[in-house]
Structures are given as C-alpha cells and as structure tokens.
Amino acid sequence: MTYAAITGWGACMPPAVLSNDDLSTFLDTSDEWIATRTGMKERRISHVGAIELSTVAAARALACAGLDAADVDLIIYGGVSNDELVPNSASGVQIALGATRAASIDLNTACTSFCYGLTTATAMIRTGVVRNAIVIGVELISRYMDWSNRNVAVLFGDGAAAVVLQASDEEEGVLGSILGCDAEGRQTLRVRGFGCTYANRDVNFGDTIWDFDGQAIFKRAVHAMADASRRVMAERGVGPDDIDLVVPHQANLRIIESVAKYAGVPMEKVMVTVQKYGNMSAATVPVALVEALDEGRVRPGATLLMPAFGGGLTYCSLLVKWGQRVTPIATSDLTLPPATKSALEMVNEIRAQQDPHGRSLAGLMAPAFAESWAHPQPA
Ligand code: UT7
Numbered sequence: 001m002t003y004a005a006i007t008g009w010g011a012c013m014p015p016a017v018l019s020n021d022d023l024s025t026f027l028d029t030s031d032e033w034i035a036t037r038t039g040m041k042e043r044r045i046s047h048v049g050a051i052e053l054s055t056v057a058a059a060r061a062l063a064c065a066g067l068d069a070a071d072v073d074l075i076i077y078g079g080v081s082n083d084e085l086v087p088n089s090a091s092g093v094q095i096a097l098g099a100t101r102a103a104s105i106d107l108n109t110a111c112t113s114f115c116y117g118l119t120t121a122t123a124m125i126r127t128g129v130v131r132n133a134i135v136i137g138v139e140l141i142s143r144y145m146d147w148s149n150r151n152v153a154v155l156f157g158d159g160a161a162a163v164v165l166q167a168s169d170e171e172e173g174v175l176g177s178i179l180g181c182d183a184e185g186r187q188t189l190r191v192r193g194f195g196c197t198y199a200n201r202d203v204n205f206g207d208t209i210w211d212f213d214g215q216a217i218f219k220r221a222v223h224a225m226a227d228a229s230r231r232v233m234a235e236r237g238v239g240p241d242d243i244d245l246v247v248p249h250q251a252n253l254r255i256i257e258s259v260a261k262y263a264g265v266p267m268e269k270v271m272v273t274v275q276k277y278g279n280m281s282a283a284t285v286p287v288a289l290v291e292a293l294d295e296g297r298v299r300p301g302a303t304l305l306m307p308a309f310g311g312g313l314t315y316c317s318l319l320v321k322w323g324q325r326v327t328p329i330a331t332s333d334l335t336l337p338p339a340t341k342s343a344l345e346m347v348n349e350i351r352a353q354q355d356p357h358g359r360s361l362a363g364l365m366a367p368a369f370a371e372s373w374a375h376p377q378p379a
Pocket of ligand 1: 028030033037038150151154189213214215217218221252281309310
C-alpha cells in the first residue's frame with residue numbers, strides 16, 4: 001500500500017504588520033471590538049505578488065524535504081488570489097522553482113483550498129499518478145479587500161505556506177478526509193467584482209463589494225467543521241483523546257473554541273495563530289502547521305486534525321498521521337525582498353485606487369443582471 005507522507009513544510013509571511021489600531025485610522029472600529037469579537041490583534045500585508053509568496057514558501061518546503069525541484073511531479077496552488085487567471089498561478093510557481101516536470105493545478109475552494117489540495121495530492125500519490133507533490137495555501141486578500149467595509153476589512157490578511165508530499169510505504173500523511181459543501185449557504189459569503197460576470201462593465205479589478213453574513217457563516221462553520229471532525233474520527237476509529245493537535249482554519253477565535261468544544265478536544269491541543277495573522281483564507285491551516293512544527297508542538301508519530309471551511313460554503317476535516325521526522329533536512333536561502341513601505345501605507349495606496357463604496361460595481365447590481373448571472377437557483 002502506498003501512502004503520501006508529508007516530508008517538507010515552509011511558510012512565507014510578508015513582513016509588514018497591520019494592527020487593529022492601524023485599521024481604526026480609517027474605519028469606525030477599535031482594537032477592543034476586533035480583539036474581543038475575533039481574537040485578532042494584527043495581520044500581514046504583502047508587498048509582493050501571490051506567486052512570489054508561494055515560491056518562497058514552496059522552496060522552503062522543498063529544502064525541508066531534501067527534494068530537488070526537478071523531482072516534483074505535481075504542484076497544487078490552493079487559494080482564491082491569482083496574480084493572473086491565464087496563465088494559471090501554479091505554472092508561475094513551477095517556473096520560478098525550476099520544477100520542469102510538474103503538472104500544475106490551481107485549486108479554488110476558498111479557505112479550504114489547501115486542505116482540498118492536500119486530499120487531492122494524497123489521492124494522486126496513493127493511486128500512483130504522481131510520487132512527489134507540493135501543495136500550497138496562499139492568499140493576497142489585501143489587493144481585493146473592500147477597505148471601506150469594516151464588516152470584512154478587519155478580518156483578513158495575506159500569507160502563504162506549502163508542504164511537500166512523497167510516496168511512502170509507511171502508514172502516514174492524510175489518512176482520512178471528509179470533504180463537503182453547504183451550497184445552500186453560498187450567498188452568505190460572496191465577493192462581487194471578480195469573474196466573467198463583471199468583465200467589460202467598467203469595473204476596476206480590485207473594486208469589490210462583499211456580501212458577508214457573519215453570523216450565518218459563523219453558525220454554519222461551527223456545525224460543518226465539528227460534524228466533519230466527528231465523522232473523520234469515527235471513520236478512522238479515533239477518539240478525541242487520540243488527537244495530539246488540532247490545526248484548524250483561523251477565521252475567528254470564538255469559532256475555533258466552539259469547534260474544539262464540539263469535537264471534544266481541549267484548547268491546549270489547538271494551534272491558534274489568528275491573533276497574529278487574522279484570516280488568511282487558504283493559507284491559515286498550512287501556516288499554523290508550519291508554526292506548530294517550528295514550536296515543537298508536532299511530535300513524531302502525532303495524530304493531527306485539520307478542520308476548515310470557506311466560501312461555497314466548502315468545509316472539510318482531515319486526519320493526518322505525522323511521520324518520525326519533525327525537523328527540516330535543510331533550509332532554503334530564498335527570501336522576499338525587503339518591504340519599503342509600512343502595511344498602513346500599502347493599504348492606503350490601495351484605498352486611494354479603489355472606487356469608494358464600489359460605486360461602479362453597485363451600478364451593476366440591477367436585479368436582472370445580478371440574479372441571472374450570479375444567483376443560480378436550486379433545481
Ligand atoms: O473564513 C470564512 C470567512 N468568515 C468567517 O468565518 C466569519 C464568521 N463570522 C464571524 O466571525 C463574526 O460573525 C464576525 C466577527 C464577522 C462578527 O461578529 P459578531 O459578534 O457576529 O458581530 P455582529 O455582526 O453581530 O455585529 C455586532 C455589532 C454591529 O453593531 P450593532 O448592529 O450591534 O449596532 C455591527 O455593526 O458590531 C458592529 N460591527 C463593528 N463594530 C466595530 C461590525 N463590524 C465592526 C467592526 N468594528 N469592525
């Protein structure tokens with residue numbers, strides 16, 4: 001039997017930090033509101049593109065695994081943030097790494113993209129399609145955030161991380177995956193302004209209107225992640241006491257606490273990064289995983305649980321058996337160029353380019369247009 005061991009890991013966090021106090025310089029919000037409602041204190045704003053963030057993360061993961069880029073068969077780029085749609089983003093990472101043999105796939109299930117990618121790559125290795133894969137979770141949300149909307153602008157941040165998977169005879173890697181999609185809730189999280197619906201209609205890319213029903217998403221997220229976690233544990237004959245560490249999607253500290261409670265795992269066994277990085281969508285789980293490894297919180301042979309949810313509303317929970325190695329084989333000297341502007345300066349530059357309150361976009365929200373294109377109804 002072939003398994004897909006996780007043999008390398010690496011993150012690339014942009015250095016510029018945007019604090020809650022920075023946000024309150026241009027939004028009617030406060031450090032107190034953001035911290036108590038979400039657990040977030042700060043997040044990162046990237047000065048480089050998403051392919052560059054991903055390439056550095058992937059190079060670090062390859063060095064960690066001791067694997068040459070030329071031996072990579074598959075790159076999965078998980079996330080919503082693409083520098084361009086054609087050519088795809090995975091191909092940009094491929095050429096930057098020199099992974100000349102690799103198949104290169106962009107995979108978008110919003111915040112669950114990394115976990116869906118991990119499951120996809122694992123299945124491809126276990127069925128013999130490929131032997132060595134890189135799975136990336138990346139997001140560059142600052143570029144298309146509606147910075148005039150305090151309901152969403154305080155919640156998100158930029159970042160990237162990657163893992164290397166390799167075929168192995170040892171029973172390790174992703175051993176169980178529950179994947180699903182609560183599509184009846186798809187309108188609760190929607191970024192208007194992306195995609196063909198808006199093409200040739202005088203909408204600047206990056207001007208967005210977010211439909212975001214925070215409380216509905218909150219309830220659906222807790223239910224879906226807790227249920228998927230219980231199901232994946234039951235499927236594998238594992239109980240909450242057998243879980244050594246939960247590495248969850250990081251959208252809100254209160255969501256993480258509720259999922260841990262319903263899954264029956266104490267918070268001491270949960271990796272939390274939301275205070276430092278906010279919600280980085282597809283990047284939250286792999287960044288938290290890399291930090292857990294760096295902090296020595298993943299012991300050899302550990303059992304990990306990875307619940308996540310996101311737009312769609314997609315959800316999942318993965319059960320991962322770690323191998324014996326928890327330290328890198330080598331490190332990469334690839335790094336980002338220094339940031340020359342502060343996070344607040346970068347955000348203010350983006351704000352200055354944005355159409356305030358999405359006026360051009362709002363004009364496109366006439367019922368016939370919006371309903372026919374963007375609201376498919378259940379059969
Ligand atoms: O990865 C997937 C993406 N998203 C999520 O997972 C988010 C899930 N939802 C949540 O995390 C929470 O629902 C939020 C953090 C988004 C909101 O927390 P909440 O406790 O559900 O607050 P609320 O929406 O009920 O808003 C409470 C109040 C409102 O004022 P009124 O109506 O009570 O006067 C809001 O207008 O807080 C106000 N408010 C804010 N105040 C200061 C909303 N956003 C802000 C803000 N600063 N940034």
